[in-house]
Amino acid sequence: MIEISRSASPLGATVTGVDVRVLDDAAFATIRQAFADHHVLAFPDQELDPGEQKAFAARWGPLQRHPYNGTEAHPEVMRLENLGKAKDPNEHWHSDMSYEPVPPKLTMLHALEAPELGGETAFANQHLAFEALSPALQDHLRQLRAVHTAEGLARLYGQDPAAAPRAVHPVVRVHEERGDEALYVCRAFTQRFDGWRRSESRGLLEFLFEHSARPDFQARHRWRPGDLVLWDNRSVLHYAVHDHGDDPRVMHRVQVEGDRPGRGEPAQASA
Ligand SMILES: O=C(O)CCC(=O)C(=O)O
Ligand SMILES: [Fe+2]
Incomplete structure (x- = not known):
């Protein structure tokens, strides 16, 4: 029997009583609704090979390949390993691939190995972040768009930053399914406001980067082998x-x- 239980106040729920390889349409509809409600879903104890993980992911929409590190047999499946702290490309606040014109709506990780302690993933709810701003600042931000770039990642991978992908997105996006607004900037990829210089953007962006990761918007997932976790890049x-x-x-x-x-x-059209 499928059970959805909230795991933290700002976001997140745990889904038990299911095997994601064999979900009927009614169970999948329940899970879709839970994802819209809680933004991050954890399914413990899932046994999945890469083909089965892809099959579950494909129920949500077309798979999106990542430019780096697909495995040979499954180019849509990236294997993430512990490369050491200095080389970790993901130890910063971000929404996946926001430097692309059409970023992924959701990302899902299946844990094969997890540390006894640590290596958690932190999430921050950007609907709450937007709601907590003053109405006057909300109105101002609704008018703005921002430039996102993968320059930092390109440097990490020893590539030419000038050739890194970039995209311009609204600073406040409306969630396609929920219909409410979320702040959509991140320290990893957002460079400046569209039409503004970097020096002019810095102060307000710095405030938003700090604000968006306030502790009361956050929850963390502690990994166990077999966990499957999905997050909504439009919300967190x-x-x-x-x-x-x-x-x-x-x-x-x-x-x-x-x-x-x-x-x-x-x-x-993007500027
Ligand atoms: O390994 C993690 O906890 C998250 C990595 C990440 O940022 C990603 O897979 O997009
Ligand atoms: Fe990520």
């Missing part, structure tokens, strides 16, 4: 906390294509 930021030294941590990662981030009206 996430941060892979690297505090587990050299302890092995291995995940299979799949992401699902989303829509172009919008304000709930037809998308405008």
Whole structure:
């Protein structure tokens, strides 16, 4: 019997009593609703090979390949391993691939190995972050768009930052299914407001980066082998906390294509 239990106040729920390989349509509809309500879903004790993980992911939409690290047999499945703290590409607040014009709506990790302690993933609810701002600042931010780039990642991977992908998105996006607004900027990828200089953008962006990761918007997932966790990149930021030294941590990662981030009206051409 499928059971959904909230796991933290700002976001997150645990789904038990299901095997995601064999979900009927009614159970999947329940899970979809829980995902819209809680933004992050954890399914403990899932036994999944990469093909089965892809099959579950495909129920949410078309799979989106990541430019880095697909496995040979399954190019849509990325294997995440412990590369050490200095080389961890995910130890910063971000929404996946927001530097693309059409970023993935959701990402799912399946834990093959997890540290005894540490290596948690932190999430921050960006609907709450937006709601907590003053109405005057909310109104101002609704008018703004921001430039997101993968320059930092390109540097980490020893590639030319000038050739890194970039995209312009609304600073406040309307969630396609929920219909409410979420803040959509992140320290990892957001460079400046569209039409503003970097020096002009810095102060307000810095405030938003701090605000968006306030402790009362956050919850963390502590991994056990077999956990399958999905997060909604339209609703939350996430941060892979690297505090587990050299302890092995291995995940299979799949992401699902989303829509172009919008304000709930037809998308405008990007500047
Ligand atoms: O390994 C994690 O906890 C999260 C990694 C991450 O940021 C991602 O897979 O998009
Ligand atoms: Fe990520």
